Amino acid sequence: MKYLHDIGSYFVMIKKVFGSFTKRSVLRELIFKEIDDLIIDSLGIVAFISFFVGGVVAIQTALNMTNPLIPESLIGFATRQSVILEFSPTFISIIMAGKVGSFITSSIGSMRVTEQIDALEVMGINSLNYLVFPKIVALLFYPFVIAISMFLGIFGGWLAGVYGGFTSSTAFIEGLQDSFIPYHLFYAFLKTFVFAFILATVPSWQGYYMKGGALEVGKASTNSFVWTSVLIILANYVITQLLLSS
Amino acid sequence: MIKVEDIHKSFGDEEILKGISTTFDKGKTNLIIGQSGSGKTVMLKCLLGLFKPEKGRIYYEESAIQDMDDDQQRALREDIGMLFQGGALFDSMNIEENVMFPLRMFSKQKKSEMLERVNEVLSRVNLENVNKKFPAEISGGMQKRVSIARAIVNRPKYLFCDEPNSGLDPKTATLIDNLIQEITHEYDITTVVVTHDMNSVMEIGEKVVLLKKGKLVWQGTNQEIFKTDNEDVTNFVYSSDLFKKIREVQIKEQ
Ligand SMILES: Nc1ncnc2c1ncn2[C@@H]1O[C@H](COP(=O)(O)OP(=O)(O)O)[C@@H](O)[C@H]1O
Ligand SMILES: [Mg+2]
Numbered sequence: 001m002k003y004l005h006d007i008g009s010y011f012v013m014i015k016k017v018f019g020s021f022t023k024r025s026v027l028r029e030l031i032f033k034e035i036d037d038l039i040i041d042s043l044g045i046v047a048f049i050s051f052f053v054g055g056v057v058a059i060q061t062a063l064n065m066t067n068p069l070i071p072e073s074l075i076g077f078a079t080r081q082s083v084i085l086e087f088s089p090t091f092i093s094i095i096m097a098g099k100v101g102s103f104i105t106s107s108i109g110s111m112r113v114t115e116q117i118d119a120l121e122v123m124g125i126n127s128l129n130y131l132v133f134p135k136i137v138a139l140l141f142y143p144f145v146i147a148i149s150m151f152l153g154i155f156g157g158w159l160a161g162v163y164g165g166f167t168s169s170t171a172f173i174e175g176l177q178d179s180f181i182p183y184h185l186f187y188a189f190l191k192t193f194v195f196a197f198i199l200a201t202v203p204s205w206q207g208y209y210m211k212g213g214a215l216e217v218g219k220a221s222t223n224s225f226v227w228t229s230v231l232i233i234l235a236n237y238v239i240t241q242l243l244l245s246s
Numbered sequence: 247m248i249k250v251e252d253i254h255k256s257f258g259d260e261e262i263l264k265g266i267s268t269t270f271d272k273g274k275t276n277l278i279i280g281q282s283g284s285g286k287t288v289m290l291k292c293l294l295g296l297f298k299p300e301k302g303r304i305y306y307e308e309s310a311i312q313d314m315d316d317d318q319q320r321a322l323r324e325d326i327g328m329l330f331q332g333g334a335l336f337d338s339m340n341i342e343e344n345v346m347f348p349l350r351m352f353s354k355q356k357k358s359e360m361l362e363r364v365n366e367v368l369s370r371v372n373l374e375n376v377n378k379k380f381p382a383e384i385s386g387g388m389q390k391r392v393s394i395a396r397a398i399v400n401r402p403k404y405l406f407c408d409e410p411n412s413g414l415d416p417k418t419a420t421l422i423d424n425l426i427q428e429i430t431h432e433y434d435i436t437t438v439v440v441t442h443d444m445n446s447v448m449e450i451g452e453k454v455v456l457l458k459k460g461k462l463v464w465q466g467t468n469q470e471i472f473k474t475d476n477e478d479v480t481n482f483v484y485s486s487d488l489f490k491k492i493r494e495v496q497i498k499e500q
Contacts, residue, residue, distance in 0.1 A: 020316070020320075022351075023350075023351055025350075026350060026351065110337075111336075114332050114334055114337075115330045115331065115332060115334040116334050116335075116336055116337075118296060118330065118334065119328065119330060119334040119336075121296060122294055122296065122323060122326060122328045123323060123324075123347075123348055123351060123352075124319070124320040124321075124322075124323030124324060124352075125351060
């Protein structure tokens with residue numbers, strides 16, 4: 001029963017976000033601020049993680065290639081496949097559920113408990129449009145973050161592979177180009193868009209409808225991480241089933 | 247003037263407001279008093295249209311908010327200023343941006359005109375040289391004053407205050423009360439103040455409405471409140487130790 005009510009309130013929220021719009025000039029400013037907070041501020045950690053995990057994927061693949069019949073180019077191939085298909089879109093999104101998600105929940109949640117949201121409503125402003133719409137727009141840039149992550153992940157793999165003495169650069173690059181399916185990129189970026197929408201809206205919903213005080217803001221942020229990551233994992237499963245298995 | 251007719255408001259099975267009728271006069275500070283949990287904030291939020299009563303009507307001058315469509319309600323809200331219990335300043339904005347916010351949202355003025363108006367209201371609440379500070383950097387009393395400035399910047403016809411002096415020392419509390427009353431008289435605003443503070447009642451209670459468990463049990467002026475022998479009034483007034491002792495002394499002297 002409670003879950004049904006929660007799901008209902010989520011969709012009601014989405015509908016209201018696109019209800020009456022905030023004044024254009026103000027909205028534009030809010031969007032730029034969100035791009036800064038949600039996208040630009042995440043680039044550092046995403047770059048760091050992608051680079052090193054890409055490297056580890058390459059090393060792990062190399063270390064597990066005990067059969068001399070397997071070509072060296074498999075290292076490049078495996079790095080490319082795991083980074084593009086899962087690591088960058090899904091794993092990075094889970095990290096973002098922790099970083100961006102709890103930031104969104106705690107900032108909206110603290111506006112709720114200190115009556116700042118009521119203050120917006122009293123002024124006749126659609127607070128959901130004011131608070132959530134700019135986040136959705138900002139996260140339309142999220143696929144760029146993931147593209148950077150893919151690039152750095154593969155670059156990290158190449159660096160670790162070549163300078164760790166596991167593969168030659170030529171073999172790695174040959175592996176990168178080996179049986180490349182463009183549809184996989186489409187799949188990866190489609191799910192990135194879905195995850196972006198989840199990342200923008202689920203934490204907002206957790207913060208917006210929370211009750212209580214400062215302590216509850218902390219709890220809501222934790223909850224928000226759980227909900228967001230569970231939904232990302234489920235969406236990942238569904239999209240993969242629909243798009244890749246045929 | 248705001249007129250309330252028989253409003254009922256429930257949450258779940260619990261009826262919080264049980265049929266309240268009264269009027270709040272223009273150019274006066276109207277007080278809603280009562281113990282914690284008596285429904286004062288719920289009543290205020292009904293007046294503001296944040297809560298929808300199941301029954302009853304609320305009139306702003308001649309028009310009932312129940313009859314207004316969304317656009318009309320929004321237009322009405324441009325005439326309303328609200329001072330929240332904790333100030334509710336936007337903590338991502340500095341003081342100047344906070345006070346300018348309603349103007350940016352609703353007026354078509356130029357930036358320089360808006361800034362002029364912001365400085366005018368900030369000096370009206372005796373705040374100068376804090377324009378670039380953030381809410382977290384100023385004291386609670388100053389935050390309340392900024393909040394008043396934000397509430398009146400758009401020249402509202404109605405001003406609502408929820409516990410304006412909670413969390414303030416008695417002296418600052420009196421200053422804030424007096425400021426609210428002066429502004430009410432100066433701009434001929436219909437002001438509604440929610441409080442449980444007897445000092446406020448004595449200072450600014452031009453019209454006082456006492457709620458108890460969601461019912462209106464008494465209304466009158468702060469002059470009348472000490473004369474009536476209505477039991478609910480005396481229970482509320484003399485629930486404060488200080489007043490109880492004063493009362494005992496008075497009775498002894500008689
Ligand atoms: N949004 C809400 N949902 C459910 N119950 C509420 C809500 N707001 C207030 N109440 C209940 O209404 C009663 C009156 O609260 P309130 O008006 O805040 O009291 P006060 O007179 O102290 O301002 C309380 O019992 C409170 O629990
Ligand atoms: Mg209250």
